[in-house]
Every structure is written in structure tokens, then in C-alpha cells.
Amino acid sequence: MKFTDIRGFILDLDGVISNTSVLHSRAWQQIAHKVETPWHPKLSEELKGVGRMDSLNLILRRGRRRVKYSLEDKVRLTEEKNKLYIELVNKMTPDDILPGIKKFLDSLKANHYPIALASASRNAPLVLEKLQLTDYFDQIVDPAKLRKGKPDPEIFATGAKLLGLLPEECIGIEDSAVGITAINAAGETSIGIGARHVLRDAHINFADTRDLTLENIKKRL
CATH class of the missing domain: 1.10.150.240 (Putative phosphatase; domain 2)
Known part of the structure; x- marks a missing residue:
């Protein structure tokens, strides 16, 4: 996969955007x-x-x-x-956004990448509202409408479809092993945030959200 082939990003919420x-x-x-x-x-x-x-x-x-x-x-x-x-x-504020994520979302928007949220949490829209990040997301997958949860690929496949993209044109970002399995099974490029031994199946791994930048992704692909 080449970086130039990537046209959209699909993010998990828990452990990627905030420590919910x-x-x-x-x-x-x-x-x-x-x-x-x-x-x-x-x-x-x-x-x-x-x-x-x-x-x-x-x-x-x-x-x-x-x-x-x-x-x-x-x-x-x-x-x-x-x-x-x-x-x-309900006690959350923008201070609860993980380090580097706001800057990363800004860079995605500046470079015209559409963004989808793929969270198993039905409360994801409320969390985004509390973090004041709702406007960054072009699509939010509704887990209530899915037949299967992670590690099934349905949620990430749905995210790509909502963005109007092919799976191979998308990068999925997760902090869980089941999430990485779901991204890979959907045919997307996976980025794991966290310990490499836990997320060993991720195509790209960053130990910390601070390392999640377009430049670093480009270097790894």
C-alpha cells in the first residue's frame, strides 16, 4: 500500500481519541x-x-x-x-482529548481527508460533543445498525462505505487487538496505538497518540 492511495481515515474512539x-x-x-x-x-x-x-x-x-x-x-x-x-x-471536556489527536484531526481536514468514526459505543456522539470534536467527522457508524461487533470487519467496512471509499483506500486506527483484527479483515490498512506485543497484527504501530501524524504514517507505508 502506498500513502498516495489513501483517501480516508476511520478512527475508533476509546483509547484513540480519548481515554473513554x-x-x-x-x-x-x-x-x-x-x-x-x-x-x-x-x-x-x-x-x-x-x-x-x-x-x-x-x-x-x-x-x-x-x-x-x-x-x-x-x-x-x-x-x-x-x-x-x-x-x-457528562463530566468530560476538551481537556480529555488524548495528546496530539486534535492536531492530527486538524491536519486531516487541512489535507481534505474525510473522516469516519467506528466505535462500538452507542454513546460516541455524546462523547464527541463533550470533546467538541463533532464537526471533524463526516460520518459516524451507528453500532446499533450492525449485525456483528468487533472483531468482525462490518463496522470498518461500513465506515468506508459511508465515506464512499473502497476499503483499500482507508486507514483504520485502533487501540485494541479486536479492533486491529476488524480493520485487517475489512481490507484496510491498520494503525495500532499502544503496545506492539498487544497490537502485533497492526500494519503500523505507534506507542503513543503523539506520534500519530501524517508525516509519520507516510514514512511507515
Whole structure:
């Protein structure tokens, strides 16, 4: 893939634009405690990029209690988690944008690259509003309209389609292993933000959002 072939960018939200993954983790930790599932960093990492119901099912599978939860019970638990998360999101400000991301988005706009958001979070539009970044995004994929969540490629394939681009014309940016898998399966170029050993399947890896620049991407391609 050549840099000159790239025509659009598709970004995840959590851990790429802002550390909302920390807020998700705080909310899920309370739910895990409620269903008596031991909480640990590995579980928090496994939940990154995963949809709401899939996250709850993962927490329940990791639990020690062999209780069968009905669909109604699960819906109630996910709604409780979402309420906790929204309370945290409402306290966000532009100061919560990760270092270098505002500058990166400015450079994409200056160079006329369309941008889509591909987040598993249904609250992504609210987060962008709190961060004052809504106007940067030409399209936002609605996860409620998708059949499958990450690592399925549907969300990133949909992002490319909404931008009117072919997958091979897009770069996807993620901080989770399941997200990188989704980008690659969609036929797009993947950029991982974070530890290389976690995001080993990414085509390009940056340890920190400060390194995410068009110039650095061009050098890596």
C-alpha cells in the first residue's frame, strides 16, 4: 500500500481519541462486582472495543457464580452500566482529548481527508460533543445498525462505505487487538496505538497518540 492511495481515515474512539476506555472500565468494574466476577487488568483489556452485551457476557463467563441470567436480567445490567458510564461522560471536556489527536484531526481536514468514526459505543456522539470534536467527522457508524461487533470487519467496512471509499483506500486506527483484527479483515490498512506485543497484527504501530501524524504514517507505508 502506498500513502498516495489513501483517501480516508476511520478512527475508533476509546483509547484513540480519548481515554473513554477508562470510563468504560470503571463502569464495568461496578457491574462485575455486582455479579461477583473478580476484576483484574486482563479482563479490562479484553473488554476494549467490545460491544455492550458481548462485554457483559464476557464478564459473566469469567465469574465464579454459576447463575443463569435471563435476557431481561442482562438488559437491566447493561442499562445500569450505561447509566454509570453516561454520568462519567457528562463530566468530560476538551481537556480529555488524548495528546496530539486534535492536531492530527486538524491536519486531516487541512489535507481534505474525510473522516469516519467506528466505535462500538452507542454513546460516541455524546462523547464527541463533550470533546467538541463533532464537526471533524463526516460520518459516524451507528453500532446499533450492525449485525456483528468487533472483531468482525462490518463496522470498518461500513465506515468506508459511508465515506464512499473502497476499503483499500482507508486507514483504520485502533487501540485494541479486536479492533486491529476488524480493520485487517475489512481490507484496510491498520494503525495500532499502544503496545506492539498487544497490537502485533497492526500494519503500523505507534506507542503513543503523539506520534500519530501524517508525516509519520507516510514514512511507515
